Amino acid sequence: MKDEDIRKELESWLDEHWSPDHSLVAWRSILVDAGWAATHWPTDFHGRGFTSQQAQLVQQVFANRNIVPAASSSPRGLAAETILAHGTDEQKARYLRPILTGEHAWCQLFSEPGSGSDLAGASTRAALRDGQWVINGQKVWNTSAHHADFGILLARTNFDLPKHQGLSYFLISMHQPGVEVRPLRQMNGHASFNEVFMTDAVVPAGDLLGGEGNGWAVAATTLSYERQSFRGSRRSAVNLDLPGRVYEEYAREQAIANEPYSWYPQREGRVDLVMSRARETGAIKDPAIRQEIARLLSMQQANGLTAAVAEAKRRSGSNEIVPSGSIGKLAASIIARQAAHVHTMIAGADAMAAGPDSAVDGMIAEVLLSVPAISIAGGTDEIQRNIIAERVLGMPKETRSDTGPFRDIKRNA
Amino acid sequence: MQLTLSEDQIDFQDMVARFLEASSPPTEVRRLMATESGYDPEVWRRLSSELGLTGIHIPETWGGSGFGPIELGIATEQMGRYLYCGPFFASSVMATYALLQMASDEAKTALLPGLAAGETLGCLVLDDLNDPVKVGSSLAADASGHLQGTAPLVVDANNADLMLVVARETGGLGLYLLDLLEIQDTPANGLRITPRQAIDETRKLCRVSFDHTPAVRIGDVTRQGLNRLWDHIIVALAHEMIGGAQRLFDSTIEYTRLRYQFGRPIGSFQGLKHRCADLLVQLEFARSVTFHAAACLDAGNEVAHEPAMAKAMASDLYMEVARTAIQLRGGIGFTWEDDTHLWFKRAKSAEVFMGSPHLHRERMMTMLEAIS
């Protein structure tokens, strides 16, 4: 389908159906039914099988016309993509639609105090009892778990098998007595991640995803989508200050659902602010700072182009390995670091101040205190480098110290 | 020139370390940083009167113990290591050095004994904290000694009893004194001290503004003199940064020994070992250069490039260590609960305090160019 045709079809559909007087869920249900909620999904499940470029075009039309889109905040997307890839038809039918309408928020329950980089070292226990899975253990760093209705959960169903083989992947309801969520405060003052304690929490047998013992393969799908999501966060392009029920409800949803992510643009370094800051402070005249800005903007553009090339190759069906996930994730963290460096140079001593009374309403201070997260969240820089070296470049693997039955592997208590 | 600490200096260092180990544990740092004044007067009293730190570099004639930049550096290094919360840097380093180097003998006689004893607290108001060349661009004094203008960033102004101000005047710069015990912060005298939120909550920051505020002129400030003052301050700051960096570095190495992933301690991964080894090189460089800069100041050498070099290297090193300290702890390192961020924030703030690394490298080049 040609871009122009897509645009025309969508525009005329919107002319006919869009109204700001719908409730948020009602409007999104209309979107889902008509196949405009997630156009890159398969036609069987609410989508149109569009390429990601076509899907972007669709999003652009929504943004240009200031029309409220389907729900999309990040762990929701990870859950959806993983369910699409590994779910049964029943699971897809049950879970995908409320993700798009925004009725269900999700969180990712992967990391544990004892297993972060080594995700496959998870020791949360899942045992089948009377036809349902009973979960015991602790997760940590779970972003927006305090707002979530469901979690994608990695847990161990067998402690005697080698560690990758004993894992299973579950869809767990967060609204049950066995699940306790405690917020954790971060160094930048926000509290977007949590500890999640599971004590005899239950998961119905039908909510095992991808089969018992297949947890690692299923998690790999989630992780590869997660890495790609670091390419740059898209902020809501919709003007929320418009009259109409759907805008009011959307604004309310964004305020809650996006609250944990309000600092995410800052952790990416706010490259968008660099030129205006350099101009307004006069730093643009400093040759040393100019060099660093140029370096930053070059990286930023190169990263965008590298991603576009990878996407083009994928679309043309080339079977060249396109390592865009790990490269993009590592690039995001290098760029964020350089951006923090540049913002520090531009601000000079003003970078000592924070809060509303400091540069750009405190945004620069927040950049400086948020950037350290990007090289940890979603798999650390070191892990991305290992993936690039071993899986992409095929360099010899590290000698392993974690073979054999899981219960015998050395780990922190 | 001295290359290592003497036995007496090592004893002194141990004494300061023991004192701060007991009086400035992270729990205390967290408690104090949440208070308005940011310090514990009782700890301050003991640090001044029992340890004599406030007068360490003040000549005996003015109530001090007559040591110099090396001993002061030993003290600030330990303060950086323990993230001591208090007005030492503002009062004993910045204000005291300003008096020592620029004030009339009369003013020194009147003011230094109180500072040496820690009984009065000073602060130094500079309208620019980036570059000595820019000082005086927004604060001015008229012929009758009235001050006009704003200094956006003044350390510990909220705690000060006396305020020293470098202001522009006809024909140059002058050093002015405001005795805050006499002049109150009221609209009538045009003085305003506004506490500001800081990235590093362990060091209190204020905005200070003057509107026809009466002050007393107590000394001449030449550009060369200002550079020299700046150099003394940044060398004490570089020591503080080395102390903080060493502490973070040590605790990070320790963490990599204890934390297991993939069935082995993370410190056994070569990627982390190499990163730590590189950091050690940087740490040793910055430490040697910083100690050398203090020794140069101690020897009374004329203005040279060593202080600028030390500040630039210590800043880069501290930030690099602080970033690594968070990174190697993973998610824990990004939490409020873990102490690492307290040092990270000090590192970030110290990086730009009294001039960013690139500015000091530029100063260094200017000085080297002038010599050769």
Ligand SMILES: Cc1cc2nc3c(=O)[nH]c(=O)nc-3n(C[C@H](O)[C@H](O)[C@H](O)COP(=O)(O)OP(=O)(O)OC[C@H]3O[C@@H](n4cnc5c(N)ncnc54)[C@H](O)[C@@H]3O)c2cc1C
């Ligand atoms: C802002 C933020 C949001 C997050 N959100 C979520 C979430 O929603 N859900 C969730 O499940 N998790 C989440 N996480 C957790 C994140 O995925 C983990 O913190 C991360 O994977 C690192 O694990 P760890 O914290 O246990 O550190 P560790 O794994 O203990 O790592 C410590 C250090 O060792 C290094 N290291 C470990 N293994 C190796 C190796 N083989 N080679 C070289 N170096 C190595 C690491 O790179 C790191 O520097 C979040 C984290 C952050 C910071």
